[in-house]
Amino acid sequence: MQQDAKAFLAKHAQSVDGFISASISYQDSLANIKLANLSSKIKVFVGVHPFNVLQENFDAAAFSSLLKNKQVIGIGECGLDKRYARKAQLTLLKAQLELAIALNKCVCIHLYGMHQDLISLLKYYNSSLKLIIHDFIGSLELMQIYSKYNLKFSLSPRGLKSKKLAQAISICPIDKLLIESDNDGRYDYDSSYLYQLSNFISQVKGYDCSKIIHDNTQQIILGEW
Numbered sequence: 001m002q003q004d005a006k007a008f009l010a011k012h013a014q015s016v017d018g019f020i021s022a023s024i025s026y027q028d029s030l031a032n033i034k035l036a037n038l039s040s041k042i043k044v045f046v047g048v049h050p051f052n053v054l055q056e057n058f059d060a061a062a063f064s065s066l067l068k069n070k071q072v073i074g075i076g077e078c079g080l081d082k083r084y085a086r087k088a089q090l091t092l093l094k095a096q097l098e099l100a101i102a103l104n105k106c107v108c109i110h111l112y113g114m115h116q117d118l119i120s121l122l123k124y125y126n127s128s129l130k131l132i133i134h135d136f137i138g139s140l141e142l143m144q145i146y147s148k149y150n151l152k153f154s155l156s157p158r159g160l161k162s163k164k165l166a167q168a169i170s171i172c173p174i175d176k177l178l179i180e181s182d183n184d185g186r187y188d189y190d191s192s193y194l195y196q197l198s199n200f201i202s203q204v205k206g207y208d209c210s211k212i213i214h215d216n217t218q219q220i221i222l223g224e225w
């Protein structure tokens, strides 16, 4: 992993302002923190993904100590995924949201279905949460609900050309939009996707939003949200 990361950095560090490496388990969080030692451009989210809901509990004290590292900027990926056990996921997610509130950190949310459960949590915790829904591809109707909360929406290459997403973006305040590569190593990283996403948002909004989108995303990378 470290070798792959070194090659990746050598190739892309010049053209990209920063990278966020999100985690899926405690062990993965430790590995990501080690990775961040390679470059100050690498920032880390630590957390337990819903994929691991049956294998792993969330040890708030252990994660709290990881969050003291200055390159660790938030909690995630955690979230809700309809393919996994609902009740256990809600327990796992709440533990992570509560730590985020206690430490005033933002949270990177993986969301697949289960919108009603997320909306209930947003109502329950109200404005104390700072959430980023990553790889967001929701509808206009969902955006109408979500945009009332302290949420940001991160668009990935999967959303390019989606008419449904274009409608949702059209009513989303520009300061809530982020872009990401969502690269998990299964395909070659291509930084042109970020430009394509920025162009996609600009087309929908009807003006050049690239600087705003860049600054929004940079705010997260710098841990300033």
Ligand SMILES: [Zn+2]
Residues within 6 Å of the ligand: 077, 109, 110, 111, 134, 135
């Ligand atoms: Zn995800």
